[in-house]
Amino acid sequence: MSLSQVETPRPQWRRHVLLLAIWTVLGIGLVYLASLVDWSDVLVRAKAADPVWLGLAVLANLLPALPWAVTWVLLSHLPLRKTPAVLESQLAILATVQSFSLFAGGATAMVLLTRRVGLAYPAALSLLTLDQLVTGFVKVALIGLSVAFAHPPVWMGQVGLTLLAVMCLGVVILLAAHHRESAIMSAAESFGPRVKTVMRFLARTAGHLRALKDPLRSGAAFALMLFRRLSEGLAVVCVQKAVGIPVSWELALLVLTAMAIVTVIPQPPGNVGLYEAAVVLVYQSAGYPPDVAIAAALLQHAAFLVMALTPGYLILFLRRPWRQALTQ
Numbered sequence: 596m597s598l599s600q601v602e603t604p605r606p607q608w609r610r611h612v613l614l615l616a617i618w619t620v621l622g623i624g625l626v627y628l629a630s631l632v633d634w635s636d637v638l639v640r641a642k643a644a645d646p647v648w649l650g651l652a653v654l655a656n657l658l659p660a661l662p663w664a665v666t667w668v669l670l671s672h673l674p675l676r677k678t679p680a681v682l683e684s685q686l687a688i689l690a691t692v693q694s695f696s697l698f699a700g701g702a703t704a705m706v707l708l709t710r711r712v713g714l715a716y717p718a719a720l721s722l723l724t725l726d727q728l729v730t731g732f733v734k735v736a737l738i739g740l741s742v743a744f745a746h747p748p749v750w751m752g753q754v755g756l757t758l759l760a761v762m763c764l765g766v767v768i769l770l771a772a773h774h775r776e777s778a779i780m781s782a783a784e785s786f787g788p789r790v791k792t793v794m795r796f797l798a799r800t801a802g803h804l805r806a807l808k809d810p811l812r813s814g815a816a817f818a819l820m821l822f823r824r825l826s827e828g829l830a831v832v833c834v835q836k837a838v839g840i841p842v843s844w845e846l847a848l849l850v851l852t853a854m855a856i857v858t859v860i861p862q863p864p865g866n867v868g869l870y871e872a873a874v875v876l877v878y879q880s881a882g883y884p885p886d887v888a889i890a891a892a893l894l895q896h897a898a899f900l901v902m903a904l905t906p907g908y909l910i911l912f913l914r915r916p917w918r919q920a921l922t923q
Contacts, residue, residue, distance in 0.1 A: 640890035644837040649898060652833035656902035659823035660686065666819045670725045670806045671718060680712050683910050687917060690907025693866070693900060703921065710920040717799035724769070725806055729813075731762040733820045734855040741852040745845040748880070754856055772801035773808070827851060834895040838887060840878070849877045850895075870896045 664682035668675060684707040692700030701723065708719035738755030741747045772779065776798045783794035806813050831847040840846075853873040860869060871892040878888035911918050 636886035637889045637893070640838060640886050641894060643839075644890065644894055646837075648833045648837035649894060652830040652837065652895070652898035653901050655829035655833055656827065656899050657906075658826045658829065660906075662819040662823045662826070666729070666816045666823070667722060667726065669812050669816045669819070670729070671714060671722045671803075672805060672812075673712070673714075677712060683914065683917060684708060684712055686907040687910050687921075688907070689903050690911070693903045706920055707917065711917060715799075715803075717796060718803045720800045721803035724800070725804065725816075728762065728765055728769070729816055729820050731758060731765070732817060733824055734859075735759045735762060736817075736821055737824060737848070737852045737855050741848050745848045745852075747849055747852065751852060751856065758859070766807065769801070769804055770807055772797075773804040776802040824851060824855070830898055831895060834891055834898065837894060838891045840883065840887065840891060843881075846877065846881055849881075850874055853877050867896075870899075 660682060661678075663685055664678050667673075667681045667685065668678050673681065684704070687707060688700050688704045691703040704723055705716065705719050708714045708722065709716055712719075714722065735755050735758050738747075738751055738758070742752050742755070779794060779798035779801065783791045783798065786794065806816065828844065828847040828851055831850045832842050832844070835842055835847070850873075853876060854870065857869045857873040858866065871889070874892035874895055875885070875888045878891055879885065883891075911921070
C-alpha cells in the first residue's frame, strides 16, 4: 500500500490557527520575561562553565538512543537485527522534530519506517501510537518519582493524576479498537469510498497493536523508556557541575519532570523557550539566582540540541539511502 492509497483527513485550518495563537502568546510572554533579565550576568556565567562537563553532558544525551531503538523493536515485533536501521531512523526523526515540528517529524517517521525499516504503513502508525502511549506512562512515572523523592509543587502531582487518567483511557480505546478490528472493517463498508479507505487503514493500524496484549513486551518497553528518561538526568547533573550548582539528583529529577510536563504543550521548533522556562522554574524554585538558572537552562538545551541535530543530519547527508527515502 502506498501513501497515495490512504486518504487521510486534511488538517483543519483551525488547528493551525490555535497552534499559532498558543506559540504567539507564549512567545510574547517569554520575550517579556527575557526583557527583565540581566543578560550580561548570564553571559558571564555561561562563559565560565566548565567545557569538559558540557562535553560530557552532550555524550550523556546520547546514552538514551539505543534503549529507545530497542523499545521500538519490541513494540513493533521487529527482529533484533533491525535495531541499527531503527536507530538511524530515530536519529533522523529527532533532528526533523527539533528543526521543524512534531508534524514534520511524524511525516519523516512514516517515510523512514516504511521505506528503510520495512514496516507497512499501518504498522508504522501503530508503532508511533504505542511510542506516545508508553512515553505518556513514563511521564506519569517521573511525576510519581518526583512526588516520592523530590517534593515537587502540588500542581505537579495533579498533572500526573490527570495524565494517568488520559493514558488509561487511551489504553482502553486502543485495546477496544484492536479487538474489534474485523468489526471496524465491516462497518467501513457502509460508508463512501474515502471514509471507507480511512476506516480500513485505521482498522489495520489497530490490528498491529499486539504489544498491548503482551505484558512482558510492553513492560520491557516501558522499563527501557523509563531508563532512557532517567539517563537524561546524567546530562542534567553534568550541566550542574559545569555551572557550579552542587550536584543534586533530586533537583535533576525535578528538571526531568518539568521537561516531561512542558512537552505536553504544543511545541515550537526545537522547543525553544518552553524548555528553558521549565528548567529555570525548577532552579529558581530551589533558590538559585536568575543568572545561574538561565545559564544552566541554556547550556542544558544546547547540549541536548547538539545531540538531537548532529547525528540525524549526518545520517541524512552521509547515508544516501536515507536521504533518498525522504527526497523521492
